[in-house]
Amino acid sequence: MTSGLRERQKIDRSNRILDVARDRFQSEGYDAVTIESIAADANVSAVTVYNYYGTKANLLLALVKESDERLIAQLRALTESLPLDIREAVAEFGQIMRRHAMTYLTKRTWREVIASSILQGGRQFGQTYQALDRVLIGIMADIMVIYQQQGSLTPEIEAAGFADTLFEMQNIRFFQFVSDDDQGEATADQIFRRDVWAIFATKQVYHHSEIRT
């Protein structure tokens, strides 16, 4: 653990690249910025950028990752003050994710991120994305457990698996939201709500001994 010079230089270089990329993507937009120009600004060669981040989209992904903690914090905050209706909780979960996403990148750029993460297919760099997903699914699972404990979600359902289902439903609606420049956040919210209400229909526990035929 000597943390030699070589090691420090690597960290420094990767930070420089990230710093430059953040600034330029922000001010000029993803497409307008070339890897070559990022490399120049960061005082490395273009090949070095590729060695560090693999692809242009991955560089973007590394940037996105920086905001992960904030997103996780927001979702954990939701866990602290959950609405009475479990469906509202899930809908809000989706809304938080959508809003968060839109504050960091444009739809155009999100498409780039999603497309490249599909292309990479879980390999090498592509795993960054998956790691976050797992954490988020975990939070969703926690929420399900809470509703089960307070008796408003039937305990027959396996929380983790169900959380995964809900999360992926939210995920594909996000893909669609991002793929359609005309779809506003309000519409996206409506669509996901419809999903959630359909999925939860009669899945809640009714306390006043209701009868179904």
Added chain:
Amino acid sequence: MTSGLRERQKIDRSNRILDVARDRFQSEGYDAVTIESIAADANVSAVTVYNYYGTKANLLLALVKESDERLIAQLRALTESLPLDIREAVAEFGQIMRRHAMTYLTKRTWREVIASSILQGGRQFGQTYQALDRVLIGIMADIMVIYQQQGSLTPEIEAAGFADTLFEMQNIRFFQFVSDDDQGEATADQIFRRDVWAIFATKQVYHHSEIRT
């Protein structure tokens, strides 16, 4: 509507391009084939290929579309001989789609198709994909209506919306399936089944006056 020479030539050219692309993609694989070489074989310039199909991935998409009718036929066949359990029907729907997909393209190539259709974001060429989706959702909706009519799915649910939800759920599981080279069809089937069983929990109509508390 004279169907002039010019028009016929265009059709002929686009067919030639598609024919060559089909053969080469099939025998050499998507990545190994260059647009330039397709153009050469089809006796047009590369730019003409771009003018006709926009991108390489779109050329692929045009090929995929050829098998659409077969897929639609298979799903309609399912509609004719539905299982008793609605959940089995939905699971089978997913299985048919997965199997069909795998007979035409490799996972690697599907990733390419999906990624590019996300990138294009519903614009121009990208709509091809959406058109098929709408048809498939329609079939799923038909299936839901049938179960409602025969009294095994609660009529409170709006069939079209619910079909959309189920279809998209299947869709994202397909994305995941294709993104993970290690995920076999059996696993994919299991995962989607878990989704479907969770979604349908208590959504069916129980004929023998069961009671829930």
Added chain:
DNA sequence: TAAGAAACTTTAGTCACTAAAAATATAAGT
């Protein structure tokens, strides 16, 4: 048949990305 329009080809270029060789700087051994 000649003007006009449509469609194609050529040309030139940008950019992401890759492989391999060459250069350079750090680490390690003496």
Added chain:
DNA sequence: ACTTATATTTTTAGTGACTAAAGTTTCTTA
């Protein structure tokens, strides 16, 4: 300190998707 080994980066050269614009061919139509 000095040399050798090694890690890492840069240079070089190239492929291939994709685009814009100018030039050329070919069909259409008056």
